[in-house]
Amino acid sequence: MRSEGALRSLPAHRMRHCRCVAALAWCAIAWAGMAIGTARELPEFAVENPAPGVYVHYGQQAEMTAANFGDVANLGFVVGSRCVAVIDTGGTYAVGRALRQAIRRVTAIPVCFVINTHVHPDHVFGNAAFVDDHPAFIGHVHLADALRRRGQNYLNALNRDLGDAAWRSAIVVPTRAVATSDDVDLGGRILQLHAWPTAHTDTDLTVFDRESATLWLGDLLFVGHVPVLDGNLRGFLAALTEVKAIRAKLAVPGHGRALAWPDALVPEQHYLEDLRAEVRAAIDARRTLAETVASVDVGRGQWLLYDQFHRRNVTAAYAELEWDD
Numbered sequence: 001m002r003s004e005g006a007l008r009s010l011p012a013h014r015m016r017h018c019r020c021v022a023a024l025a026w027c028a029i030a031w032a033g034m035a036i037g038t039a040r041e042l043p044e045f046a047v048e049n050p051a052p053g054v055y056v057h058y059g060q061q062a063e064m065t066a067a068n069f070g071d072v073a074n075l076g077f078v079v080g081s082r083c084v085a086v087i088d089t090g091g092t093y094a095v096g097r098a099l100r101q102a103i104r105r106v107t108a109i110p111v112c113f114v115i116n117t118h119v120h121p122d123h124v125f126g127n128a129a130f131v132d133d134h135p136a137f138i139g140h141v142h143l144a145d146a147l148r149r150r151g152q153n154y155l156n157a158l159n160r161d162l163g164d165a166a167w168r169s170a171i172v173v174p175t176r177a178v179a180t181s182d183d184v185d186l187g188g189r190i191l192q193l194h195a196w197p198t199a200h201t202d203t204d205l206t207v208f209d210r211e212s213a214t215l216w217l218g219d220l221l222f223v224g225h226v227p228v229l230d231g232n233l234r235g236f237l238a239a240l241t242e243v244k245a246i247r248a249k250l251a252v253p254g255h256g257r258a259l260a261w262p263d264a265l266v267p268e269q270h271y272l273e274d275l276r277a278e279v280r281a282a283i284d285a286r287r288t289l290a291e292t293v294a295s296v297d298v299g300r301g302q303w304l305l306y307d308q309f310h311r312r313n314v315t316a317a318y319a320e321l322e323w324d325d
């Protein structure tokens with residue numbers, strides 16, 4: 001406002017010149033802002049504190065877009081007396097940084113661990129925001145290999161689809177692998193990690209905070225958002241039977257909110273069981289893949305993002321079950 005006032009008192013040609021200079025200066029400031037990231041901040045990032053030392057950010061139930069910065073998965077952190085453990089970091093550097101800022105509003109103790117529940121981009125690309133903290137990056141024993149195989153394609157797609165909102169997102173491979181189970185000590189607080197046989201993906205890892213009985217399921221649990229099959233249907237259903245037996249007070253799904261445990265798991269279990277039964281029946285009736293994809297619509301109308309993922313699930317189930325006895 002002040003510069004506009006000063007410009008008004010100048011002759012017209014000088015004013016044009018100054019407007020031009022002012023515009024350039026504004027551009028330079030804006031560019032500098034972009035360069036240091038101020039223009040790439042999430043507009044808001046809410047974190048809930050459902051139990052002492054447990055913090056959860058619920059991502060949007062949406063596909064990753066520039067407008068939402070890839071903030072579509074649930075993330076959070078657990079605070080011990082010595083260390084913070086982060087559980088998933090979001091779909092972009094911007095989400096990871098917002099999560100890191102949320103941690104710093106709660107505590108100044110170091111982030112010693114960044115745990116990824118699986119390979120999907122909406123859960124891992126915020127890792128880059130924690131590199132300077134030098135944590136142990138922890139994942140399923142297959143995660144490093146999965147990131148090497150898929151990571152660059154994920155990153156290319158992220159940059160293509162989100163453009164500037166994907167700024168500084170990067171592949172960060174785990175430095176500590178979990179083959180079956182492992183404990184992480186945050187100082188007077190133990191997190192139990194469990195690596196699963198192929199289910200939602202071949203890199204699924206769950207986290208259980210013993211102190212609060214909070215179970216972080218990653219994408220072994222979808223609530224609202226249609227379940228996604230990118231691993232093995234038989235393994236997914238087997239994993240659900242096992243996780244259901246865990247006595248948790250609070251469950252954090254990869255997407256959506258679990259209002260009761262283990263009841264929150266039931267709709268997903270039904271969807272996957274129905275998917276298996278209908279695809280099995282289609283194969284037995286010698287229907288082609290295309291016919292099966294066109295005809296199997298279990299759960300239609302009951303799930304968010306159904307059109308984006310359901311047909312892919314049918315395709316994956318068909319490929320798996322086609323060669324089953």
Ligand SMILES: [Zn+2]
Pocket residue numbers: 118120200219228254
């Ligand atoms: Zn996933």
